[in-house]
Amino acid sequence: MALTRNPIAWLIGVFAILVLASATFYSVPETKQAIVLRLGKPQRIVNAYDAKAKFGDTDAGLVVKVPFLENVVYIDKRVLDLDMPQQTVLSTDQRLLVVDAFARFRIIDPQRMYQTVGTEENVKEALARILASRLRNELGRQPFAALLSPERSTLMDDIQQSVNRQAAQYGVAILDVRIKRADLPTGAPLDSAYARMKSARAQQALTIRAEGNKQAQLVRAEADANAAHIYADAFGRDPQFYAFYRAMQAYRETFKDGTSTVILSPNNEFLHEFEGRSNK
Amino acid sequence: MPAQFNNDSSDGGGPWGGGNSNGGGSGGGGGPKSPWGEGPRRPTPNRGPTGRADFDDFLRKSQDRLRGSLPGGGGGGTMNIPWLPIAIAIFGIWLFFTATYRVQAQDRAVVMRFGKFIETTGPGFHFKLPAPIDTVVMKKVEQINSVDISGGEGASENLMLTGDQNIIDIAYAVRWKIKNPELFMFELAEPEATIHEVAEAAMRAEIGRATLNDAIGPQRAQIAEQVRQRMQEILDTYRAGIDVRGVDIKQADPPPAVKDAFNDVSAAQQDAVQVINQSKGYAQQLLAVAQGSAAQFDAVYAQYKLAPEVTRKRMYLETMESVLSKVDKTVIEPGNVQTYLPLAEVQRRRALPSPAPATPVQAK
Numbered sequence: 030m031a032l033t034r035n036p037i038a039w040l041i042g043v044f045a046i047l048v049l050a051s052a053t054f055y056s057v058p059e060t061k062q063a064i065v066l067r068l069g070k071p072q073r074i075v076n077a078y079d080a081k082a083k084f085g086d087t088d089a090g091l092v093v094k095v096p097f098l099e100n101v102v103y104i105d106k107r108v109l110d111l112d113m114p115q116q117t118v119l120s121t122d123q124r125l126l127v128v129d130a131f132a133r134f135r136i137i138d139p140q141r142m143y144q145t146v147g148t149e150e151n152v153k154e155a156l157a158r159i160l161a162s163r164l165r166n167e168l169g170r171q172p173f174a175a176l177l178s179p180e181r182s183t184l185m186d187d188i189q190q191s192v193n194r195q196a197a198q199y200g201v202a203i204l205d206v207r208i209k210r211a212d213l214p215t216g217a218p219l220d221s222a223y224a225r226m227k228s229a230r231a232q233q234a235l236t237i238r239a240e241g242n243k244q245a246q247l248v249r250a251e252a253d254a255n256a257a258h259i260y261a262d263a264f265g266r267d268p269q270f271y272a273f274y275r276a277m278q279a280y281r282e283t284f285k286d287g288t289s290t291v292i293l294s295p296n297n298e299f300l301h302e303f304e305g306r307s308n309k
Numbered sequence: 310m311p312a313q314f315n316n317d318s319s320d321g322g323g324p325w326g327g328g329n330s331n332g333g334g335s336g337g338g339g340g341p342k343s344p345w346g347e348g349p350r351r352p353t354p355n356r357g358p359t360g361r362a363d364f365d366d367f368l369r370k371s372q373d374r375l376r377g378s379l380p381g382g383g384g385g386g387t388m389n390i391p392w393l394p395i396a397i398a399i400f401g402i403w404l405f406f407t408a409t410y411r412v413q414a415q416d417r418a419v420v421m422r423f424g425k426f427i428e429t430t431g432p433g434f435h436f437k438l439p440a441p442i443d444t445v446v447m448k449k450v451e452q453i454n455s456v457d458i459s460g461g462e463g464a465s466e467n468l469m470l471t472g473d474q475n476i477i478d479i480a481y482a483v484r485w486k487i488k489n490p491e492l493f494m495f496e497l498a499e500p501e502a503t504i505h506e507v508a509e510a511a512m513r514a515e516i517g518r519a520t521l522n523d524a525i526g527p528q529r530a531q532i533a534e535q536v537r538q539r540m541q542e543i544l545d546t547y548r549a550g551i552d553v554r555g556v557d558i559k560q561a562d563p564p565p566a567v568k569d570a571f572n573d574v575s576a577a578q579q580d581a582v583q584v585i586n587q588s589k590g591y592a593q594q595l596l597a598v599a600q601g602s603a604a605q606f607d608a609v610y611a612q613y614k615l616a617p618e619v620t621r622k623r624m625y626l627e628t629m630e631s632v633l634s635k636v637d638k639t640v641i642e643p644g645n646v647q648t649y650l651p652l653a654e655v656q657r658r659r660a661l662p663s664p665a666p667a668t669p670v671q672a673k
Contacts, residue, residue, distance in 0.1 A: 058424030059495040084491050090425030107498040108547050112506070131506045133547060177470055177517045204547065207510040211517075212470060219476075223566045226475050226521075230570035234577035241581020245588035252592030256599035263603035270613055273621060274606065277628040287635030295642060299629045303640075 052096035059089045061103040062139045068098060071140050078106050078137050104139040105149055108204060113157050117214060118165055120173040125218055128176075129210035130164055132156070132192075138200030145199050152199055159195050160206065163188050176211055407440035415451035417490045420444075429490055448490040453554055456483045456501070458508050468564055469513055475521035476567075480560040481533070483508045483540070485553050492550025500549060504540075508556070511539040525561050533558050 057063045063075040076088040094101065111132040118128050134156060136142050136149070146152050167188050168176060175184070189206040196203050213219045264271040284291075295303060412418045412432045420427040420437055421444050437443040459467050459480035467478050485504060487493045497503050515535050516524055524532060533556040541553045563571045613620045 056423035056425075059421065059426050059491075060498075061424075084426035084495055085428070087425065089423075091423035105498060107496055108503075108549075109498045110502055110506075112502075131510070133503070174474075177472060177474070182514070205543065207506075207543075208513070209506055209509045210469075210513060212468060213476070222474070222476055223564065226563070226567045227570040230567065230574050234570075234573045237574065237577040237581050238584075241577075241584045244581070245584040248585065248588040248592050252588075252595045255592075256595045259596075259599040259603050263606050267610060267613075270610060270617075270621075271606070274609060274624070277624055280628050280632050284632040284636055290637040290639065291633060292639045292641055295640060299626070299633070300640065 049096055053093055054091055055094065055101050056091050057089045057103075059084055059087060060105065060107050061089075062106045062136070063092070064102045064104060064139050064143050065094055065099050066102060067095070071143065072099065074139055075101075076106065077139065078135060102143060104136055104142060106136070108133050108135050109149065109153075111153055111156055111160070113161055113164075115210075116161060116165060118168040118176075120169070120171055120176060122172050124173040125214050126168075126173065126176055127210070127212050127214045128164065128168060128208055129212075130160070130206060130208050132160055132189075132206045133204045134196065134201050135204060136200055137202045141198070141200030143200075152201060155199060156192075156196060156201065156203075160188075160192050160203075163192050164206075404439060408438065409434065409436055410445050411435075412447065415449055416447045417450045417487075419446045419448060419490050419494055421446070426491055426495065446494065448487050448493060450487045450490060453484050453486045456485070456504055456508070458483065458505060458512070459559070469516045471516055471521045471524055472518050473520045476564050477516060477521055477524050478560070478562045478564045479512070479516065479524070479558065481508075481512065481536075481556055481558045483553065484555045484557070485551050487550060488552035489550035492548050494550075496548045496550060500551065503544070503547065503549065504551065504553075507540050507543045508536070511536045511543065512556075514539065521563070525563065529558050529561055 055063070057076045059076070062077050065072045065075065075092050079087070111134055113130050113132070115127055115129045118126050120126060136152065142152060146155055167184060171184065185206050185208065189203050192206065193203045213222055264275075293300060410418060411434050412430055414432045416432065418430045418435065420430060422438065422442055424444075427443070437445060457480075467480055469477050469479055471477050483504060493500055515532050519528060519532055537553050537556045540556070544551050544553065562568070
């Protein structure tokens with residue numbers, strides 16, 4: 030009987046110490062801020078975000094609390110990711126644009142954040158809502174070209190500032206708001222953009238071909254002119270002989286194939302000697 | 310956890326010493342509670358907080374008992390002796406493995422004590438406090454990672470609006486490495502997703518400033534470099550501890566839907582070059598013919614000048630001879646005869662295949 034009773038008592042003792050230790054000590058990693066709640070009431074914050082504190086100088090590590098009375102809620106200390114769903118924005122010149130934005134934020138006041146919304150998920154939801162409506166409002170006031178242009182960054186700064194004011198009530202600081210994508214919606218707007226690109230290219234192709242033909246014609250014309258000049262230079266020395274010379278060439282060329290019938294008069298110069306008369 | 314913590318606090322001693330001092334302090338009967346303390350199953354009559362003197366006694370007794378009891382009540386007490394050294398040896402090995410670590414050449418080790426950052430150590434062999442107290446995370450600082458940012462052929466991720474409101478199909482990769490391991494670990498919740506999003510934002514911002522022709526062609530490298538700088542700036546504002554090494558634009562084309570039109574432009578350029586080349590060929594040929602004819606004429610004319618009458622006559626007769634020898638000839642005295650020209654026959658003859666006209670010529 031005693032054999033079994035004693036080890037059980039020891040085990041219970043060990044267990045009690047374990048429970049007590051785990052209820053007293055807790056470790057806070059560098060990536061978290063811990064809110065210590067005493068019976069549900071926020072008592073203090075351990076390892077709260079401090080922009081100046083270096084890692085290693087923070088309050089992270091092993092920390093003591095009052096066992097059983099106090100419990101700990103961890104809140105992320107890092108820069109968190111807020112990816113918003115795509116939304117369609119209508120610019121002032123009535124063109125649709127699909128905008129995909131993201132923000133980076135940090136919980137700088139964990140207690141306020143815990144009391145207002147409770148969890149990180151809820152913070153994200155609340156911020157996404159604020160940011161989405163802010164984005165739509167601000168972007169909807171811009172012409173289409175401005176949404177694509179570098180001016181966008183100042184626009185983003187304005188949005189960030191105005192969202193930050195609202196985010197502060199959740200204990201959150203928005204570090205950055207950026208447009209990840211700003212695209213034409215698929216369907217008619219995209220197709221018409223393609224059509225415009227195609228027509229622009231078709232025009233370019235036509236221009237290139239026409240320009241090529243023009244160049245070619247100029248080259249030919251210049252060649253014709255050069256040739257004429259050469260001929261004129263050579264033949265102009267004796268136009269009469271040229272006429273004769275060229276006629277001879279033309280006769281040879283014309284009657285080359287021998288299918289013609291020639292009717293000659295005996296008075297023809299070729300037949301001048303034919304009749305044997307000497308008319309010299 | 311607490312048990313191991315205690316082991317450490319009484320560093321020099323074996324597991325027994327640590328366990329016992331703790332047990333005594335907490336006043337419970339849980340003295341030999343360390344993992345090797347399962348042995349004493351025997352009842353201890355004087356269990357309970359009876360003071361330190363009793364405790365040493367108790368310890369000795371329980372160790373004796375341990376030796377005696379473990380082989381299952383068999384008489385041979387000598388068989389039980391190795392248990393303590395084995396336990397110490399196991400503990401030593403455990404201590405060695407958990408209190409030391411090696412950092413490979415390409416790594417940096419981030420040491421944390423209960424989650425608190427202690428230091429970043431370089432390559433080599435290092436000591437730390439045992440397992441649950443100090444934890445070490447290795448980060449590959451030398452390794453260059455590459456993130457592909459493209460959603461496959463024609464995916465919407467690849468299509469971007471350029472500054473001149475055209476659409477470009479672009480695929481690129483970002484090369485990065487960890488610059489500062491502790492920032493990388495502690496500052497960003499999702500470093501890799503952040504790189505991805507920052508890359509997209511930076512690329513779109515740059516493409517939004519460029520024209521389509523620039524982005525497709527000459528300014529690609531410049532755009533990539535600007536994207537890299539912009540990414541680095543943004544990540545630095547997040548204190549991400551990331552070094553963006555480079556952005557590689559793998560593909561920057563017009564979208565597939567308009568590719569034909571773009572191809573037609575390059576075809577048009579080829580066509581234009583072709584037409585111009587043909588015309589140049591024509592020009593060369595024409596020039597050569599003209600020069601040849603002129604030279605020929607000059608040569609003949611030089612001879613003609615020497616004896617104009619004779620040369621002219623000779624040329625005429627030679628030409629006529631050559632011409633008239635091949636054709637049908639009819640000599641008619643004008644005026645004397647009423648001329649009847651058998652045109653029908655002439656035309657029929659002309660229509661005949663080539664050997665046919667030869668026959669009448671030869672017949673003559």
